[in-house]
Amino acid sequence: MQHFATYLLGLFSLLFTFGGTAQVFEFNQFGPGSGFPSDGAYAIAEDELGRLYVGSEGGGLVRFDGFDFEIWDHTTELTSDTVRSLFFDSSNQLFIGTDHRGLWKMQHDQFERVDTAYDVSGAQIRAFAEFDEQLWVGTKGEGLFRVSEDSGLVHINELDESNVRCLLVDGQQQFWIGTDHGLYNQSNGNYILRSEEELQDRILALFEDNQGRVWVGHQNGLSVIENGAIVQVVPEVISHSRIRAIEQDEQGHFWIGTRIGAFEFHEESGEVTVFGTQNGLSNDRIRDIHRDRSGSLWFATYFGGICQLTGQSAAHYTLAHGFPETSVVSLVSFGDSLLFFNSIDGDLYQWKRGDQVQKMLPPIADEGVQATLAKIEANQPSFATLKDNQEVLIHEAWQDIYRFNTFTKDATVLNYVGNEKTTAFVTEDFFEINGDRLTDIDLACGELTDIAINDSLCFVGSSCGLFAFAIAESGNVIIPKRAGILPIEGSEELKIIDIEIDSNDNVWMATERQGIFRYGGKVKHYSDRYLSDLRVSSLHLDPLENLWVVTRAGIDFIELDPTQEFVLNHESYGNEEGIDGQINDVIFDFLEPNTVWLATTQGLIRFDPEGAFINEEAPGIVLDGIRLNYESVDWSVYDLSMNKVGLPVDLTLPYDANHLSFDFDGFDLSQPEDLIFQCRLEGLEEEWVDLQEVRSHTYPQIPPGDYTFQLRARNSDGFWNEEPLSYAVKIKQPFWMNPLFIAVMAIGLFLAVYGFVQYRLRRLRRANERLERTVLERTEEVRQEKEKSEALLLNILPKDTAEELKEKGYAETKDYDGASVLFSDLKGFTSLSEKITADELVGLLDEAFKSFDRLCDEFGVEKIKTIGDAYMCATGIPREDPLHAENLVRFAFGMLESMKKLNQRNREKGLPECDIRIGIHSGPLIAGVVGERKFAYDIWGDTVNTAARMESSGEPARINISASTFELVKEHFNCESRGKIQAKNKGELEMYFVVDEKK
Template sequence: MKKKIVIALLLMVTAVLSAQQSFFDNYVYQNWNSFGGLTGTTTTDIYQTSDGYINIGTYEGLVRFDGVEFKTINKQHNKNYTFSSVRVVLEDSKGNIWVGSNDEGLQRISQNGNKTYTMDNGLPNNSVRAIVEDKIGNIWIGTAAGVVYLTPSGHMITPQFEAGTVSKGIIATTLYCDTAGRVWLVTANDRGLFMYSGGLFRNRPELEKYGNYFVSAIAQDLKGDFWVGLGEDGILKIRGDSVEIQKTGTILDSVSTCSIYVLKDGSLLFGTDKGLVAYNNGAYTHYAKSGIGEVKINKIISDREGNVWIATEHSGIGKFKHGKFKMTKLLTEKQTPIASNAIAEDHEGIVWIGTNEGVYCYQGDKEISSPLSTYTKGIRIRHIAVTQDDQILVSCYSKRGQVLFNKKTGKIKSWTVDKGLAGNKVRVAMENAPGEYYVGTTTGLSIIHSDGTIKNLKQLDGLENEYIMCIHKDNNDVVWIGTDGGGIYLMRNEVIIANISSEDGLSGNVIFKITQDKEKVYWICTGGGVSRCYSFDSAHVKPNSFETINMDNGIGTNSVFQLIPDDQDNIWYTSNYGIAVVKSNDLIESAQTGRPVTTVQFYSRDDGLDSDGTTSTALSIRDRHGRLWFTMVDGFAIYDPSKYRENPVLPLVHIESVKVDNVEIEPTENEIKLKPGTKRVDIKYTGISFDAPERIQFTHRLTNFEDDYSEPNLGRVVSYTNLSPGKHTFLVNAINGDGLKSVQAEQMLFVQKPYYYQIPAFWIILVILIFALLILVFYLKQRQIKRENARLEKMVNERTKELAHEKDKSDSLLRSILPDKIADELRDDIHVIADNFSDASILFSDIVEFTKTSSGHTADEIVNALNDLFSRFDERAKQMGVEKIKTIGDAYMAACGIPSPCENHAKIMIDFAKGMYQDLEEYNKTANIKFVIRIGVNCGPVNAGVIGKTKFIYDVWGDTVNVASRMETACSPSKIRVTEEIKQHLQNTDIKFSDPIECNIKGKGLMTTYDIEY
């Protein structure tokens, strides 16, 4: 009894857990300095402007950062700026950016023009140390020799100090505007805290009791309380008239505070001379992880996505972002990393982790002690499993062999070679039945029976490859044995019944893991990819085929160690490239069709994986709470979906630069004019989202060059060559790591100027000149003929030829008016021609609002426009076997199936109608008079023929014609309206119809009609 109590106590938490997690546990820190692209290591200020960029003050100038690239601005790079170094940065409420320099005054950067302020125009000193905007738009400027402020109208005013206080020679260090609009001033002098009130800067009387106090920072929290850094004397909290020194138990009590920042959730961050401290939920936390150390922090801010940024004295800038993973490092006594190889969760929710140094035990994310940990200390563990009765199976890669730990009794049992095991290097173990275990070693498979006997299977027993990597029992009670190079062996009733290898379609013969999903589909992780196999009768047959997922499917690797489904319909996988996740339906569709996955996301250190990578061929899990535990080469990582929130802030997108034939061009009002002969245009753009800037993707399009946006990609530069003359608008969108797209595409207009021969007017003039030249030549020729009577006979012959030519023209004209068959009959014997056709298709088109469109143009312009458009229709009708009947004003009538019957007349006519819209689109691209048409089509019996002896035409009449005309009248602009008869003719074709449209047709009543979808 006492033994059981001792064991139970050992399994309990061995230390009192803290009431709260550290504030910094959910943050990941990233640092940039001169080795990361930043100019210099000392940063004086940091500020995010409304365009999204992080602006950094350095001794080399103003540095703008988009998360990927740093760009330095100073007067050496651009003559529009007057500063070399930057001390402070501010963006005011009007969008102006104010840059205070070390010794060159203050410059306002504005779209309306830049302006510089120095001692020559009112500043007390050219070294600007602090700047702030108050509630009414005044810009307060603190220098190394006093304070002034600029009014919205541009007047510079020097504020006065209360009598008895220091007003001259002060060195301003901080200016702060509180929620009431009051301006606070901190100076480098003793008793250097002032509040501007009643037209004067006044000392705070409640601080008098602290004597010659020194103030280093100030901020107001969300409750309205003020927090004041008293140099090395700690932190002071002012609430109303109450003043109290805070006892923090951290470096704040003895180290000078340089910056105080209040987060949106009310937490406070204190930047000191020796690091960072947070105050959250009543507790102070000193950030003691690697990355900052005892560096001086000059400024703290939070960006629009909630990331925290710091500017430091000698370590560049840093960013704290909410990590997606919580990483726990495991270290030996010598502080060397310990790799974890397997993780399992027992029935009580205790997590057991097998490592290269034994078994670790965790409850509530905190390590607890266990006899099993003591027993396996220093031993390499390859696998851990939990039995049905909550015992722990531990596979050791040493003389311990296979271990079974009974939590209730504390008893530990071990099977080794000495006790009949196939080998002491155990890779995996599985409970097959109560008291019966399948143990895979590097030298064969052992079956431990409930009576204690052991049966070993090796090459002579059909297990040709004895190196066991994994074991899985399927829904048919067949045991799948994955090997290192020999594929999979299927076993039933302790007998090998089949072998599956790459010859059977398996992706590879090195088998890492085998699982089945809810639909009993097999997922097999191999060294050559993932094989997917639908459920089959594994007890009697081998699988017929496999679906393969590998690098070609966009998962980034061929060797997937393990697949882990989560509760959000995702599949996580581990490989030598780390941890990745993909939507399960996306992965399944990729396996079925072979197309690349589109939702895969890879994770890195920026997401909280502060590790050198995942452990190969290891076992990770999803626990009962839906959290994912991953084995890492230096510990383990936990991903908790309930704590992860997608970034709801839409990314910003900017076009940063444009190069035309390798020369950078400054855009003028978002427009760039390109000279004739421009060969190449390079456009560089960026997306602003600091949550995961390396995952931002872009889609772009250049109008009149590309029809659609590009597929999302990580590229930030796109090039275009040989643009056609005209206007081209470049559009680009940014998509952040969570798939959110920028709210509006960034635009840039390019105007490509043409050569003279690319201008339509040039060709018009050229045609006119050629035509005039031809007339002149003809005239001279005719005059020569008249003068040369000797050549009269030749002229007569030429006249004769001209008569023959005219006859051919008359025949051609007749055929252009009438169908060939009818023209031949009329030419030979003019008589009344009329035929009945049992089935033909009739089309009517009409120009929408023709009268309104034509009212502003001359008759010649209208006729020329109609001729241009209808000529295109005529040419298409001729190509497609459609008979043009006639044009009536702006209406166009055609038929198919007459005078020669055609079985596919309805299909041909619909294709012709679609072609008419293509011709219209091409016509409208260049036409001065643009048209919109509508088309109606019907089919059925008609009469057709030629009536009369003069001015005859080939015409069609009958009820079918009338209904076709009514279809055109009922049709909407840019649509094709057809009858039920047309739909019946086309029901077995690829033509798509709209839903039925009920129309009240004149002379017919209510009819069911349809629009053709195209």
């Protein structure tokens, strides 16, 4: 065994050094093959709209809008092919420093040479600054100048330096001048050279960071000045380089441009990465670095044109850029910067940041060999590999090599975990903890997939759920004595791919196609909407115990609340963020908690979700043309003043020039193809019109009026212009819409119409009057007929019953608990008819009944009907009345009085007299309407029959009442008892004569 270990140790001690190993970001390169006119670029600036200006070597001044390059060279007004420096002053005027062609300024795409009495045609204009409300110019060969409005360039004789290479005015309004012999401060017209030896070098770059520190790049390194003193923040790897450019990205990292590439410096961690042709840049020699308003970084290079870096989310370490492996299987990190990884071939590598990658094991190319990296003890990496049915465990010291276990058959180690007292691994068919083995048969499960342990529990994931085992104090698993070990309740249907244990002993489970689950006493499912793909291959917990889930589509981040019950946020990262290839393993950076390391089939990826440049600056927008009837127009013929893009300030057009097309543009250098525009013509439209992939919008046949064309744009990160671009347009009215013309025409038309209308109105009034008279006459006739019909109906039926009959078409029969019925007839009426004529007889009867009808109205009595000389009426119907008996008795006295008067008149006329006999009974009855034609309101019941017997058993001129009526009226009337009288079909009935009313 010792010889075997010595042999292996000799192999493992072989170190393989890979020079130039570096990360690579995605750079966009622009050179002669992509429209940029030159291989060399000197300076980069950006205007207020977000367009990029580049000073090139041999290609003149170049402007880039994200799609096209516009060039001004010696064939244009600029007259120069080499532009050394660029500067936008506070009024957004561009100053252009050329090589031996003087100083120029550019405004509205027009060039003007800055007049000067001092000849600078032999100098290179290298730098600009705006100080004390004046422009300062640094040159190589002629020194420092100030731009005067009166005399142009004024030479600064007080600075005895001919080569001024860079200028800076910091946030404290200190003026810094970098020369070939050191760094100067200007104060009250005095130029003071810094005394530090390292600052008396050739100064090539000046930059102020977001903390107000001044970074000084010089011939032999980089210095940082804070509060007037040099501070040591620059790592050794940069300190002796020739620094030409300095910039700070959105994350606060510094980018240093040198002759050997661009250094990315993370001040917090001290990590430095060099970018050159081997990992993304088009050329190693950097002349300028500029961060644009979108956050993108631009690099001006010596021989590679310009490069753009739009994000730093995914840094790639690949074989093409010096990394030793194309496919990385697993990762383990120890300490602050030690990283171990192994390849698909079984090779193990150690990598310390800032150092070389070292190969720790020779290739293990035997078929079926599998390897797994694991962290067994604190800060002790281990490498588990299976060969010839043996597993080998190697500790960090690379000295203790021993055979860990011998298998009875070939197996694939799926995971290998451990702590100070327990080591465990799992294969598809079994798992072992400190030598104790359980197989898939013991678990009655088809396939085991993963294992996780803590101090007291062991969890095993499988294709049929999650199994849990207790771990004894010794570190060995406690195997249940009962037969048939069952999975945890609620997990039986889960096909588990990967498991993790958090600090609260919750078990997180990634399933084959069912999403993410958590077990913490019971199984809980997290919604699938947090996953970009349900085909999950693994899950991982970061230091804050948020979830990172690897799927076929990339990796998903799930941020949980402190209780881990609720999802606070979730993001998905894939190809668009630079994550390509299949993800095999994930670890988290100790120094930068937001950084994730991914082992993939396309190499190693260092992924920082916050590394994406979030472009919070809305796109710059400009209205650069207005066309009439789709044709370009020379607006100067309209005799209007023009704005800076050659458009009328106040565009006023005749009514027939109302077919307008507005041409516009937007600028966002990070992702110009994703710009979205919206426009509207205020005064004509309320809603915004969405425009994609077009930079023009047409409004045909705009009606006369005052309008404002409004335009806004959104960048790829969703930020819109807060204030839209506005342009006023007025369409004149035609002469026939002139107010005076309209007024005259309106008056004439009014008079003509008025005369005609008045004529028509007179005729119409007369016709209406005739019609109204006719209508009134017909209406009155209808009203009278209606009143007659209603009066006739009321004579036949009670009012309520009549209303019910008109409304419904029928009247319902009603029961009454208490009512009084009166029957009367004329004594000797039959014999009387023999003594007088028929007319006299009918007249006598009519006069008697009319007097009774009037009494009905007076006493509220409802007349029921007359039959011959009989008169029948009732009270208490159709409306119930508690005084029905009293009222009917009073009505009976009225009938007697009426008959006395009638007999008196008959005596005077010589006509015979007749007496009336009256009978009243009180009790329940039924009332209603019978018949379909010639309606009749009638009453029924024993009360009616008894009332008839009261009448027939009475005497002339007397009121005969029953006992029930007597009980109701005895308090108000004097009555005379008749005793019991025999009544037809009724037997003996108690009867009373009403004498008079009590006083």
